[in-house]
Each structure stands twice: as structure tokens, then as C-alpha cells.
Amino acid sequence: MDPDQPIDASKPESLRPTRWQFFRNLSSCAKSLILLSIAGVALLIIIAVVAFLYLPRHVPMVLLQQGTYQGVMMFRSDFNTAVEGFMGIPYAHSPLGELRFARPRPVFNSNETFKASKYGPSCPGTSLTNSSESDSSSEDCLTVNVFRPALEINEPLPVGVYFHGGGFSRGAARNHDTASMVSWAEPFIGVSFNYRLGALGFLNSEMMHEQKVLNLGLHDQVMLLDWVQQNIAAFGGDPEQVTVFGNSAGAHSIGHHLYNNKTVFHRAIMESGGPFSRALHPYNSTLNEKQFQTFMSEVNCTDIKCLRKANITNILNASDTVFSRWGPSLRWAWQPVIDGELVPGRPLENTPRNVTILTGFNTNEGSVFVPRNLSTSTEFDNFFNTLLPQLNRSTLNTTGATAPTINETVAEIYPEKEYVEWRKVGKQFRRLEAAYGQYAYSCAVRQNAAIFDNVYLYHWAVNRTVLGGASHGDQVSYEVMSNDVRRISSTQRQLARLFHGYITSFIVHGDPNGGYDDDDRPNWSQVSDRNKTMIIGLGNNERAGGSSKGVVAQLVHDTWAIDECEYWSVQSRNYED
Structure with a gap:
């Protein structure tokens, strides 16, 4: 056929x-x-x-004096563009043996080639019951991660260096998805790093002062910023355009570096923190000496030589014991102290460097820190008497201040009748979380904003849970464009694009309004313009199970907690022992 x-x-x-x-x-x-x-x-x-x-794919490489590093090409399904990552690179010598409880030392030069395809171990700190951090922690933890867009770039890129939070007792660089943040942004180089935590980073006392080893975690941060200045050009970054940014303890750290001349950076973003946050004590305060002596007794040591030879498990157990005994929201252990060097003195008595600042706070900063079972006014009073023993009525009445609110107690500033609790927790919870959150975070941020000349101020108001509200650290998921929030609703995607856009535009341009192509993003003027504040997500309760979308963003004359913040601002001089 x-x-x-x-x-x-x-x-x-x-x-x-x-x-x-x-x-x-x-x-x-x-x-x-x-x-x-x-x-x-x-x-x-x-x-x-x-x-x-x-077969071998494209492997990003970078040549440094300390060696050649092989990175990894990163492209997740939730990324916008591919990113080249270099992770786990040492920025300081391993703080082991004689370098335990010592200032960081530079990394040795090398001609070897090293893999930089995964995060280094986190620095050991307070154990978390529902975290895998402790399983991958090590004293040998002083590493840095660098993320750059996988694009052909013809000029040096701005740099954003992230300082992680965690109360100086926990946390890690890997907890911040810096790679995702870079993937969705105008081109910039993202950097994150670990620093020593807990007793290993902040064992402060008279004896440690004599050894010149106070605030070791802050010294790690200084070493990291030096490393950035020396090496970031090899990654395509511009050492003359470095923005430091961080949440909570990361923001506290940045606040302290604004008052010393040991570090080089050009702009700063402080989220829920700053130099005025929580009580700042001298290194030899009664509180620090009590915590130090308890730690030494637990480790069974009397000098630093013994500490350097002690079993690391004993060190960490003692660190946890002290942290737990003084309570995470009462008298925090393992905090930066006034050392006359990196923290030269009280912020009110010193002059910070003049850089542009973006800073902000969340409505319910205190909800994750305070006990939920307090039910009586006496328990409320006892909480603050323990937290701030200096703030008793006799002290307040001798301040000489004329403002009527200043001579009142904390209980009078937060009258019980205005904080009716209807949820299934102690009747003092709403009152306590408001007072503590404003003392430790919100009002400290307002105080920061009043000190610096060029400041962009935000107020994060997106409710994540019924009980927690807009709680401490909630905004970070939006900053990095996390798919966990973007997939919830179109409004949550819009919130993520907006906040990520503001933050990354500030990193790239020094202005949250610069360069980002989004017509829905309101123009953000500085707080000096009639106390203007960008309120983000006011009335949104989608994540808390509600249906209200609220207002994505609006620039307003914000008077939220102004009277309470006036009280805490004046009393900040009485926090120290």
C-alpha cells in the first residue's frame, strides 16, 4: 500500500x-x-x-586574603530572583581555649579553598525548648554569611548588615532569611553573622573589667564590621554604603555602636530596640556582681584561667541557671554594660554619631515577655518593684521634675480601670504587657527618635494573635518577604511588599521612599515633620482569625503612648545601680 x-x-x-x-x-x-x-x-x-x-553547575567564588570561598547558587520556589550565597565564613579566630573569654582575634591569611555552602553553627546560649539551635551550636561560631543577587552588576552595591536579636542570650544569623530579602529587593549585598551570647559573650563584672574582657559580644560585632570594611568589595559590595539593621537585641547593639567610634557604618535601622531600651547598668553594679558570683559558684571557678579550662557544658548550664534565676523579663542577665569604651556611658550623657535612622516599635511589645497569670494590683506592683527597685515613690518625688506625671508611680501611670482583661489569662496581663512593653521597647524607640536629627519612625500594628496582638518581632517576617505571611491573603502580601520595600529602599538609597516601584506605598516623611509616624497594618486582624484588613499604611501625627513615654523618658536616669 x-x-x-x-x-x-x-x-x-x-x-x-x-x-x-x-x-x-x-x-x-x-x-x-x-x-x-x-x-x-x-x-x-x-x-x-x-x-x-x-555535572558541575555554576559555583560562585570569592577570593579573600583568608582564602578562596566556594559559595552556592540559591533559587527557592519562594524567591523572586536567584541569589548567590556564601555562608559560614569565619570573620574572627575561633574563640576556644585561651581565646575563650577574650577579645576576638583576626582570621589568619590562607591560600586554601574552602566551601561556604551552609550556615556555620550558632553561638551557644540559653536553651530553647522548641528549637533546634542547641543541636547545631558550638563555641566555634564566629561566622558571617554574605548574599548577593545572581546578576551581572557593573558597580559596587550598597550593603545591609543584619544584627540578630535574642536578648543577648539566644538567636542566630540563620533565623533571619536574608537571602529571601535580597531576592525580592533592588540589588544590594545582604550580610548576617553570629556573635557570642550569654555568659560567653557578656560575663560582666569587676574581675572581667580588670581582664579587659567586658562586652565581648559587642567586640565580636566590631570585628565583624571591620571584616566587612576589608572584604565586602570582593563580593561586589561598597564599603562606603553600609547600613546596619537589627531587631530587639540587634537594635540594642546598633544603638550602643552609635555612641562609640569603633565601628564604620553609614545608616542604621533599629527595630524594637536601641540604646535606651531596658536598664543599662555599670559593669560593677550590684546586680552584675550578684549574677557573676552565682555563675562562678555554679562553674566552681574563682578566676579566668579556670573559666578557660572549664567544661563547656558546665559553662552553659551555669549561664542558663543565672538567666533563669533572674527571669527573662525582670532583671535580664548577660546584657551589655557601661564599660567606658564600647558603651562609654549613659546615652543621655553622650553624643551619638550623626547618621540617618529608621526605627520603630510594635503595639504589643511586652506580650511575649511578661507572665500571663498575674491577677492582682499587688502582683503588678511587685513585678515593677523587682524589675526597677530604684523607681519607688520616694525616689520619684525627689527628681525635681515639674511635669505632673513624673511624680507618679508606674501603677498610677497605668491605671487598672483602663486595662480591662477579657481573655482567659490573669486580670493584670493586658496592663502588665502594656507597661513593660512601653518601658522596655516602645518608649525607648520614641526616645531614640527624639535624640537623632534625621529619623523615620514606624508603628507596627498588625495583630498576629488574639492574646499577643502586634507582638515583639512580628514585623521581621514581612521584612524578609516570608512566604509564610505572603500566602495568607492579598493584604498580607501587600503588607510584606510595603515593609520590605521601605526597609530595602533605606538600605539602598538612605531613604525609605527611594527607588522602589510601588504606587501603593505612601510617602514617608521624617518624624521631625510634626511627629509624623508611619502606622502599618492598623486594624488588621487576619492572622488572629479575624476578617478585618485594616489600613495597610498611613502617615499620621501619632500620639500613641506619648504620656507614658514622657514618664519613662524622664525616669531613664534612675535605672542604673
Whole structure:
């Protein structure tokens, strides 16, 4: 049968020639050509699969004085663009042996090649019951991570250096998805790093002062910023455009570095923190000496030589014991202290460097820190008497201040009748979380904003839970464009794009309004313009199970907690022992 002959549609289907019959009727040469073509296509597919799975792909490389580092190409399904990551690079010598409880030392030069494809271990700190941090922690933890867009860049990029939070007792660089943040932004270089925590980073006392080893965690941060100045150009970054940014303890750290001349950076973002946050004590305060002596007793040591030889498990157990005994929200252990060097004195008595600041607070900063079971006014009073024993009525009445609120107690500033608790917690919870959150975070941020000349101020108001409200650290997921929030709703995606856009525009341009193509983003003027504050997500309760979308962002004259913050601002001079 002629294969080119048209099929007669009038014949029954059973009598029509099939494709197999066509093939059988072909010449041997034609059959061979068809089979070879099929085999060739199959071979190409196999080669492509093998190449994808097994052959080397593009490996980003960077040459530093301390060695050559092989990074990794990163492209997750929730990324916008690919990112080149260099992770786990040492920025200081391992703080082991004689370098435990010592200032950090620079890394040795090397001609070797090292892999930098995964995060280094986190610095050991207070154990978290629901975290895997402790499983991957090590004293040898002083590493840095660098993320850059996988693009052809013809000029040095601005740099954003992230300081992680965690109360100076826990946390790690890996907890901040800096790679995702870079993926969704205008091109910039993202940096994150670990620093020593707990007793290993902040064992402060008279004895440690004599050894010149106070505030070691802050000294790690100084070393990291020096490393950035020396090495970031090799990654395509501009050492003359470095923005430091951080949340909570990360913001506290940045606040302290604003008052010393040991570090080089050009702009700062402080989220829920700063130099005025919580009580700042001298290194030899009664509180620090009590905590130090308890620690030494637990480790069974009397001098620093013994500490450097002590078993690390004993060190960490003692650190946890002290932290737990003084309570995470009462008299925090392992905090930076006034050392006359990195923390030269009380912020009110010193002059900070003049850089542009972006800072802000969340409505319910205290909800994750205070006990939920307090039910009486006496328990409320006892909480603050323990937290701030200096703030008793006799002390307040001798301040000489004329403002009527200043001579009142904490209980009078936060009258019980204005904080009615309707949820299934202690009747003092709402009152306590408001007072503590404003003392430790919100009002400290307002105080920061009043000190500096060029400040952009935000108020984060997106409710995440019914009990916690807009709680401490909630905004970080939006900052990094986390898919966990973007997938919730179109409004949550809009909130993420907006906050991420403001933050990254500030890193890239020094202005939250610069360069980001989003017509829905309100223009943000500085707080000096009639106390203007960008309120983000006011009335939104989608994550808390509600249906209200609220207002994504609005720039307003914000008077929230102004009177309470006036009280805490004046009393900040009485926090120290």
C-alpha cells in the first residue's frame, strides 16, 4: 500500500491502514532513519537529565586574603530572583581555649579553598525548648554569611548588615532569611553573622573589667564590621554604603555602636530596640556582681584561667541557671554594660554619631515577655518593684521634675480601670504587657527618635494573635518577604511588599521612599515633620482569625503612648545601680 495515498474515510475503521501498517510498509532505509531519530532524541534527553543531576553547575567564588570561598547558587520556589550565597565564613579566630573569654582575634591569611555552602553553627546560649539551635551550636561560631543577587552588576552595591536579636542570650544569623530579602529587593549585598551570647559573650563584672574582657559580644560585632570594611568589595559590595539593621537585641547593639567610634557604618535601622531600651547598668553594679558570683559558684571557678579550662557544658548550664534565676523579663542577665569604651556611658550623657535612622516599635511589645497569670494590683506592683527597685515613690518625688506625671508611680501611670482583661489569662496581663512593653521597647524607640536629627519612625500594628496582638518581632517576617505571611491573603502580601520595600529602599538609597516601584506605598516623611509616624497594618486582624484588613499604611501625627513615654523618658536616669 502506498503510504502517501489518502485515507478513504468512507471505509470502515477496521479496514483503514494503521500507523503500524504504514511503518511496516516503509523501506528498510526509511525505518532505520526513523529509529535512529527516536534514539537520538532519547539520548539527548538522557544527557540533559544527567547533566542537570551530576555535572558541575555554576559555583560562585570569592577570593579573600583568608582564602578562596566556594559559595552556592540559591533559587527557592519562594524567591523572586536567584541569589548567590556564601555562608559560614569565619570573620574572627575561633574563640576556644585561651581565646575563650577574650577579645576576638583576626582570621589568619590562607591560600586554601574552602566551601561556604551552609550556615556555620550558632553561638551557644540559653536553651530553647522548641528549637533546634542547641543541636547545631558550638563555641566555634564566629561566622558571617554574605548574599548577593545572581546578576551581572557593573558597580559596587550598597550593603545591609543584619544584627540578630535574642536578648543577648539566644538567636542566630540563620533565623533571619536574608537571602529571601535580597531576592525580592533592588540589588544590594545582604550580610548576617553570629556573635557570642550569654555568659560567653557578656560575663560582666569587676574581675572581667580588670581582664579587659567586658562586652565581648559587642567586640565580636566590631570585628565583624571591620571584616566587612576589608572584604565586602570582593563580593561586589561598597564599603562606603553600609547600613546596619537589627531587631530587639540587634537594635540594642546598633544603638550602643552609635555612641562609640569603633565601628564604620553609614545608616542604621533599629527595630524594637536601641540604646535606651531596658536598664543599662555599670559593669560593677550590684546586680552584675550578684549574677557573676552565682555563675562562678555554679562553674566552681574563682578566676579566668579556670573559666578557660572549664567544661563547656558546665559553662552553659551555669549561664542558663543565672538567666533563669533572674527571669527573662525582670532583671535580664548577660546584657551589655557601661564599660567606658564600647558603651562609654549613659546615652543621655553622650553624643551619638550623626547618621540617618529608621526605627520603630510594635503595639504589643511586652506580650511575649511578661507572665500571663498575674491577677492582682499587688502582683503588678511587685513585678515593677523587682524589675526597677530604684523607681519607688520616694525616689520619684525627689527628681525635681515639674511635669505632673513624673511624680507618679508606674501603677498610677497605668491605671487598672483602663486595662480591662477579657481573655482567659490573669486580670493584670493586658496592663502588665502594656507597661513593660512601653518601658522596655516602645518608649525607648520614641526616645531614640527624639535624640537623632534625621529619623523615620514606624508603628507596627498588625495583630498576629488574639492574646499577643502586634507582638515583639512580628514585623521581621514581612521584612524578609516570608512566604509564610505572603500566602495568607492579598493584604498580607501587600503588607510584606510595603515593609520590605521601605526597609530595602533605606538600605539602598538612605531613604525609605527611594527607588522602589510601588504606587501603593505612601510617602514617608521624617518624624521631625510634626511627629509624623508611619502606622502599618492598623486594624488588621487576619492572622488572629479575624476578617478585618485594616489600613495597610498611613502617615499620621501619632500620639500613641506619648504620656507614658514622657514618664519613662524622664525616669531613664534612675535605672542604673
